[in-house]
Amino acid sequence: MMYKAMTIAGSDTSGGAGMEADLKTFQEMGVYGMTALTCIVAQNPNADWAHEIYPIEESVIEKQLATILQGIGCDAMKTGMLGSAELVELVARTIDKYELKNVVIDPVMVCKGIDTIMVPEAAAATKELLVKRALVMTPNLLEAAYLADMPSITNVDDMKQAAAKIHDNGCNYVIIKAGDRLSGSDALEIVYDGKTFTEKRHPKITGAYNHGAGCTFSAAVTAGLAKGMEVTEALEKAEAFIASALRKSFRLNQWSGALQHCAWRE
Numbered sequence: 001m002m003y004k005a006m007t008i009a010g011s012d013t014s015g016g017a018g019m020e021a022d023l024k025t026f027q028e029m030g031v032y033g034m035t036a037l038t039c040i041v042a043q044n045p046n047a048d049w050a051h052e053i054y055p056i057e058e059s060v061i062e063k064q065l066a067t068i069l070q071g072i073g074c075d076a077m078k079t080g081m082l083g084s085a086e087l088v089e090l091v092a093r094t095i096d097k098y099e100l101k102n103v104v105i106d107p108v109m110v111c112k113g114i115d116t117i118m119v120p121e122a123a124a125a126t127k128e129l130l131v132k133r134a135l136v137m138t139p140n141l142l143e144a145a146y147l148a149d150m151p152s153i154t155n156v157d158d159m160k161q162a163a164a165k166i167h168d169n170g171c172n173y174v175i176i177k178a179g180d181r182l183s184g185s186d187a188l189e190i191v192y193d194g195k196t197f198t199e200k201r202h203p204k205i206t207g208a209y210n211h212g213a214g215c216t217f218s219a220a221v222t223a224g225l226a227k228g229m230e231v232t233e234a235l236e237k238a239e240a241f242i243a244s245a246l247r248k249s250f251r252l253n254q255w256s257g258a259l260q261h262c263a264w265r266e
């Protein structure tokens, strides 16, 4: 029996984030991965590694979704880079049409090298259409502040307030990751299931390259759900996975580094 997961995401040609990170994570966690590609991101070595985004036509994305969902089926899915409101609407329609339950929404709104991944209309559509369809959402601080209509998130109390607001909009589990963005020696994570706030602290991994960490983390949660785990167990496995991948992260070039997805094997 092979459990299957789908990612609706962009391709990060440099291999650290996007569907490359998702597929590597699915593979490492023993889950069969499938992709509906939304765009191709190329990094320009002649322009300071500027990220150039080449969108894929919506009709082609629909074809990929039919291949996977009508033709094969999946046990869990996640989203990554969704560049337009139309695409967010397509994802919402698809979740409804196939009655998908194990839905992880990683609301990719910002990333290093790309100023605005999401045009404002796509961010607004994500807030309106995807939050309520998500079993799990995995925003970082900037994305959580946007989704919760808060000017910024600067401490644990803000994180809890944002998690509660996002949960109120219909998402079952909200996981806000501060990563290395808040001061202190720990990387903070707040999990809210509508009843309890769980505050998790992991020692910050200094000197790590964290490009693709958000994609990898949400893909690991998705893989756990595909295998039939409860959210809390999938989350614990994902935390262990991301910690080892970060600890063994490595330099790619003068602009970037990447997580090591196979590090947990050692």
Ligand code: PXL
Residues within 6 Å of the ligand: 009, 010, 011, 012, 013, 017, 018, 019, 041, 051, 080, 081, 108, 110, 111, 112, 113, 211, 212, 213, 214, 215
């Ligand atoms: O890390 C955010 C991200 C997501 N998806 C794709 C990306 C990036 C950042 O580079 O390229 C395809």
